[in-house]
Amino acid sequence: MRLLIVGPLNGHMSFAARLVIKKGVRVGTVDTVDKALQSLRAGQGADLILIDVCCPVADLIERLQSERINVPVIACGEKGDAQAAVRSIKAGAKEYIPLPPEPEFIAAILESIMQDDSAPIAKDPIFKKVLSVAAHIAPSEASVLITGESGTGKEVLARYIQKKSRRATHPFITVNCAAIPETLLESELFGHEKGAFTGAVARRIGKFEEASGGTLLLDEISEMHPALQAKLLRVIQEREICRIGGNQTIKVDIRLLATSNRDLKEEVAQHRFREDLFYRLNVVNLEIPSLRERHEDVLPLSEYFVEKYCKLNALNKKKLSDQARFQLQSYPWPGNVRELENVIHRTVLLCEEEIIERIDALPESHATLESNKSMPNKDPIVFQNGSYDLVGRSISDMEKELILVTLDQCFGNRAHAARILGISIRTLRNKLRLYKQEIESRVG
Ligand SMILES: Nc1ncnc2c1ncn2[C@@H]1O[C@H](COP(=O)(O)OP(=O)(O)OP(=O)(O)O)[C@@H](O)[C@H]1O
Ligand SMILES: [Mg+2]
Structure with a gap:
């Protein structure tokens, strides 16, 4: 960092x-x-x-x-x-x-x-197995594709591989393909030469060169634009890059790791992800099971987070009561480890006693969250007005409201919002661009 x-x-x-x-x-x-x-x-x-x-x-x-x-x-x-x-x-x-x-x-x-660099907590046999495969392949140079639901620990696993690899003391660079707009992503990855576009007043080194000798993690790779996928494929094949606006090729020595929340095979079938790139990245696939499937991890993770957040907030040590343990174990965790971490963090902050009797930060009705699996940490969206107020409004207007409210609920995280809305991040980006243009044309 x-x-x-x-x-x-x-x-x-x-x-x-x-x-x-x-x-x-x-x-x-x-x-x-x-x-x-x-x-x-x-x-x-x-x-x-x-x-x-x-x-x-x-x-x-x-x-x-x-x-x-x-x-x-x-x-x-x-x-x-x-x-x-x-x-x-x-x-x-x-x-x-x-x-x-x-x-x-x-x-x-x-x-x-800052990233928490401690080793992943793993007590459940199913996740332990994934970790042992990760440790086994870490010293190789193979590209690794890490898949799993949102919040399962894909980035944590990527860092674990890097730490166990021969490149551990070399740079570890992460690029979040979903968080960076398309035009910026290309520059971010490959860098550019002076004059490559208006505003390129000097040469800039991209993340591939920055990571040279080390490891590059392409986070949420399924969100990468097809044109850029083609360029990435070439880099992986040739092991060299060309900065935007440049004509000189530069050798890069990197190990590639990639993550995806989506089923990339399905993305390939739908022609949204290049098949050849998929095979290049998927030399090893590590699929992280959801927290629902690794029940034995819930309590060790909870205890780990209680300790972590007490320390971080300079609070006295706290312990979970039997009732709190029961609550944690019987909840389905649709937002996986991230949701568990947030719930424990809130609980630790709110609890004044040494024993955490109850987990009040859990949503009251598990059933509502069950039907709302993709939405971590958040109560389901309820429009402020009753449904009759919907009459008289256009579908595009409602769509806009739904998108903006969801984005708000996700603290502006577009990747999460797109997942919840069931649209691609590209579609979400285009919609937001449209709304911005609408406002701009109204203002002047
Ligand atoms: N096994 C684990 N041990 C300790 N902490 C973990 C573990 N797995 C996940 N976490 C914590 O949970 C949070 C989410 O993990 P991470 O960011 O790796 O998930 P992700 O799968 O990349 O999520 P997303 O799909 O939303 O990007 C992080 O704060 C991380 O530190
Ligand atoms: Mg991630």
Whole structure:
């Protein structure tokens, strides 16, 4: 994990920086936006940028966008400076951290970019078997396709393979194919040369080159556009890339891992995923069973998360009562390990006693969630108004409302929202683009 700090931040970040460095995060500091861009173009990479509002935040975000560099930006500035906060958010910053920063706030933000590198918890024989196959194939150079429902631990398994591989001490780079818009994804993967498109003011190294010598994880690969699938296939076959706008080929030495929530064979059958690429990626397939199918993992995972979140929130140790254990074991976990983790986190925060008597964070009716399997953590959507209010509204209007409400419920996570809506992420993206155009044409 890499954090890039831009600007002085009046020394406020040095404590936080020391804390995360201890946890294995690589922290880079630069004093200007120009230097930040130079470092990113050179393939030094960052998973998050923290920038002092005394630096030109809007300029950084604009230049990142025009150079198609995809890194979230968080602005930091003096506490009472509401104008700076509004300016930064308007410019596209994801968050505004008031200085001096609250340690919990910093911890929460850094936690969102940091990966838990401890070994996966596995007590159920069915998941233990998957882990032992993973450990067995890890030292090879074979591409691995990891499949499984949302929240089952695909990324956790990918990290486990990397740690057990011969490339463990080399870079491990992740690219989420669903989260990055199509035009950006190509630049993200292959990089570009100066002048490759308007805004490409300098050469930029892509993730393939950044990962060279190490491992590249293509997360949610089923969401990759067919044109890009063709380019990826060529890279896998030739083991060389060409930056966008460049004519020189560059050798890359990487091990490829990929994940998918979808059944890729079905995607191939529906002509949405290239068959030749599927076979290239699927040298080894590791299918992670859902949490429903590995019942014996529920309690060990629960105990692990209780301990983890007590520690993280500086709370005294807590224990699960028999009733709480029973509740956890009898729930079907449609959102898998991620849902279990969120439920335990909420429970730990809300429980003031040493013994967790009940899991109140569980939805009351399991039946409702059973019929709503793809929706992790969330109560089913209920429109505020009664159904009679639907009369008189157009289908496209209702569709728009459903899409926006679902997206909202998923905290803006498009991949999850698309899954719940039963549409492809591409369709979702197109719909959102349309809504944006509608608003823009109304505004002016
Ligand atoms: N075996 C495990 N041991 C410990 N933690 C786990 C395990 N499996 C999953 N987790 C935790 O559950 C959460 C979800 O895991 P992960 O992100 O790997 O799932 P995923 O299958 O990639 O989900 P998605 O399909 O939504 O991308 C993470 O916070 C991860 O740390
Ligand atoms: Mg994932």
